[in-house]
Amino acid sequence: MNELAIDSKDLTKTYGSIRAVGGINLSVPRGAIYGFLGRNGAGKTTTIKMLLGLTRPTAGTAKVFGMDVSAECMAILRRTAFVSEKKTLYPSLTASELVRFSRGFYPTWSDSAVEKYARLLEIPMKQRFEKLSNGNQTKVWLLLALSQGADLLILDEPTTALDPVSVDQLLHVLAEDGLDRGCTIFFSSHQLEEVERIAEYAGVIDRGKLLLESRLDDIKSEFRLITAAGNSLPTQTSPQVLSVVTEGNFYRYVVTKDADSFASGLSQNGATITNVATLSLREIFLQLVRKEQ
Amino acid sequence: MLFHVNPSSGVPIYLQIETQVKNAIAAGALRADQALPSVRKLAAELGINPTTAARAYQNLERDGVITTIPGGGTYVAENVPRFLKSEKLRRLQPYARQIAVEGAQLRLTNDEILKTVRDELDSLGERK
Amino acid sequence: MYFWKCWRDTRSFFIVFLIIAAIVMPVAAIVCVGTHLVEDFGTSAFSTTFGLILTAVALGLGAVGAIHEFADKTAHFLFTKPRSRAYFVWAGWAVGLAELAAVAAVNFLAGWATLSHYSKNPFHSALHGSMTAQNFLDDLIFCIWAYCLTYSLTVLLRNGLKGLGASMAILFGLPFFAAAVRWRWHIDLPLFPGLPLGSLPLVVSNIIWILIAMFFVLAAQLVVERAEM
Numbered sequence: 001m002n003e004l005a006i007d008s009k010d011l012t013k014t015y016g017s018i019r020a021v022g023g024i025n026l027s028v029p030r031g032a033i034y035g036f037l038g039r040n041g042a043g044k045t046t047t048i049k050m051l052l053g054l055t056r057p058t059a060g061t062a063k064v065f066g067m068d069v070s071a072e073c074m075a076i077l078r079r080t081a082f083v084s085e086k087k088t089l090y091p092s093l094t095a096s097e098l099v100r101f102s103r104g105f106y107p108t109w110s111d112s113a114v115e116k117y118a119r120l121l122e123i124p125m126k127q128r129f130e131k132l133s134n135g136n137q138t139k140v141w142l143l144l145a146l147s148q149g150a151d152l153l154i155l156d157e158p159t160t161a162l163d164p165v166s167v168d169q170l171l172h173v174l175a176e177d178g179l180d181r182g183c184t185i186f187f188s189s190h191q192l193e194e195v196e197r198i199a200e201y202a203g204v205i206d207r208g209k210l211l212l213e214s215r216l217d218d219i220k221s222e223f224r225l226i227t228a229a230g231n232s233l234p235t236q237t238s239p240q241v242l243s244v245v246t247e248g249n250f251y252r253y254v255v256t257k258d259a260d261s262f263a264s265g266l267s268q269n270g271a272t273i274t275n276v277a278t279l280s281l282r283e284i285f286l287q288l289v290r291k292e293q
Numbered sequence: 294m295l296f297h298v299n300p301s302s303g304v305p306i307y308l309q310i311e312t313q314v315k316n317a318i319a320a321g322a323l324r325a326d327q328a329l330p331s332v333r334k335l336a337a338e339l340g341i342n343p344t345t346a347a348r349a350y351q352n353l354e355r356d357g358v359i360t361t362i363p364g365g366g367t368y369v370a371e372n373v374p375r376f377l378k379s380e381k382l383r384r385l386q387p388y389a390r391q392i393a394v395e396g397a398q399l400r401l402t403n404d405e406i407l408k409t410v411r412d413e414l415d416s417l418g419e420r421k
Numbered sequence: 422m423y424f425w426k427c428w429r430d431t432r433s434f435f436i437v438f439l440i441i442a443a444i445v446m447p448v449a450a451i452v453c454v455g456t457h458l459v460e461d462f463g464t465s466a467f468s469t470t471f472g473l474i475l476t477a478v479a480l481g482l483g484a485v486g487a488i489h490e491f492a493d494k495t496a497h498f499l500f501t502k503p504r505s506r507a508y509f510v511w512a513g514w515a516v517g518l519a520e521l522a523a524v525a526a527v528n529f530l531a532g533w534a535t536l537s538h539y540s541k542n543p544f545h546s547a548l549h550g551s552m553t554a555q556n557f558l559d560d561l562i563f564c565i566w567a568y569c570l571t572y573s574l575t576v577l578l579r580n581g582l583k584g585l586g587a588s589m590a591i592l593f594g595l596p597f598f599a600a601a602v603r604w605r606w607h608i609d610l611p612l613f614p615g616l617p618l619g620s621l622p623l624v625v626s627n628i629i630w631i632l633i634a635m636f637f638v639l640a641a642q643l644v645v646e647r648a649e650m
Binding site: 049052053054055056074075077078080082084086088089090092093097100101102103104105106 | 422423425426429494495496497498500501502503504505649650
Binding site: 033168171172175176178179192193196197198199200216217220221223277278279280281282283 | 337341
């Protein structure tokens with residue numbers, strides 16, 4: 001029995017000479033909430049499109065619930081709900097009609113979920129889609145996805161158009177839904193604070209490459225900002241030392257793991273450790289992304 | 294139960310919760326046998342992933358700080374965790390180091406530093 | 422539910438033309454009788470209106486029925502539903518075809534009723550009998566063919582107006598092209614359904630035309646299946 005909801009190996013997408021996604025190895029455990037982080041144009045949407053059969057991979061493989069995305073697309077789509085980055089839907093249909101349209105495709109559809117989320121997210125159900133605000137259009141997409149009874153929710157930038165109150169409502173809903181139904185939630189975002197609140201796992205993608213993938217708690221436990229004072233301290237970057245900044249006798253290191261032993265090493269070479277600090281996800285993300293440049 | 298977490302802090306959320314529960318117990322705000330909110334309720338209040346809340350509770354239970362009755366809820370444990378003295382002292386050490394470093398930087402005398410610590414302990418004793 | 426949505430998309434267009442199809446013959450009859458143009462009224466008027474209305478409907482439905490997925494940028498919604506893309510292409514096609522058939526049927530019945538009424542009148546009795554089933558069948562096959570062509574072009578070009586334009590360009594341009602070919606190379610190109618292919622009997626020709634029409638839609642299906650969103 002496959003433990004991974006999403007499992008990709010060297011997943012690659014090339015458009016002519018442009019490598020949108022290059023050799024991504026995703027591992028999303030079942031039942032987890034996974035935040036897929038990256039800047040605009042990093043390859044988040046392209047990766048998602050490959051998982052859903054909207055685009056064919058140029059190389060590599062991807063499996064959703066153990067099913068290959070190229071060979072068993074229909075079976076995957078039956079169990080997967082999707083919110084697209086482009087929140088467009090049929091302009092002349094109302095939310096109620098869109099519900100009616102979607103319901104027929106999924107035996108696992110839940111009408112009680114429709115009622116519950118329409119109320120919770122305060123969605124106008126009788127207005128034509130084209131007349132809804134961006135925020136409400138996003139909410140309709142979310143309503144359709146949440147009511148589907150899917151085992152996997154793939155949400156591409158679900159909060160971009162939402163106001164802070166709606167974001168809050170949505171994050172609550174996602175956290176609870178994940179717990180109640182045990183579904184896996186894979187959502188992409190460049191809003192790091194939201195990811196920090198509910199994601200258990202985080203994957204950072206930049207320029208088509210997966211720079212980091214780990215439990216969020218572990219990332220936060222492992223990454224440290226070490227400030228030391230001394231003479232001629234090491235300034236080499238490495239897999240462990242992400243960056244070094246110096247100013248006079250001060251050295252500031254961003255360390256990705258084993259911070260204690262690194263600090264001890266510095267001390268043994270005569271340095272004084274003035275501070276060892278934790279890093280927020282935003283700081284970690286910026287360090288990772290800048291390093292690649 | 295007024296807990297607060299900062300998801301953007303470098304400290305993992307579960308750890309923040311554990312620390313606050315321990316602080317609350319140490320300060321007397323939570324007493325032995327007092328009920329704690331369920332995992333789901335705590336997660337809902339704080340707006341976090343219930344798995345994170347569950348992890349905090351698991352760790353607290355492992356450390357003997359709280360106990361869970363199956364189907365009955367979560368409560369502050371009756372006894373102080375039965376750690377070895379050496380383990381307890383080891384846990385305190387990082388905090389002591391911080392006090393020492395801070396005090397030294399401020400150029401306070403050892404007596405002044407120790408007095409400050411004693412005063413804190415006294416005020417805790419009063420609240421209990 | 423997808424059929425319902427296709428119906429919703431084409432509903433207005435369909436109903437308007439259904440009404441036109443129902444009333445054009447009676448209205449024309451009343452007008453002609455009133456202005457004593459009765460010699461020109463009869464089967465030629467009937468088959469002309471039948472052909473015109475149906476061609477308009479065929480082209481219109483072909484464009485309107487197919488545009489929404491690509492023109493409205495809802496491909497990423499529809500194609501992540503657990504149904505094959507072929508299903509969506511053919512379902513949309515089927516709805517349009519059913520509507521085309523409905524308009525054809527209504528127009529035919531309205532014309533028939535009109536002529537039956539007027540055939541009591543001695544002016545029409547001579548003309549009434551020369552109307553053949555073959556005329557209508559040819560018209561119908563031509564319109565199905567035009568519908569399939571327009572539908573496929575709209576799907577391929579991802580735009581209703583472009584699909585309509587391309588289809589009309591082919592329909593109106595083909596005779597000229599064929600005339601040029603005949604003049605230059607003395608080859609008779611097959612034109613449209615209704616005209617026999619070479620020396621084949623008409624029935625076989627029409628069957629081949631229908632198969633060609635199906636092929637248009639199949640081509641659209643294959644392109645959609647390979648498309649990247």
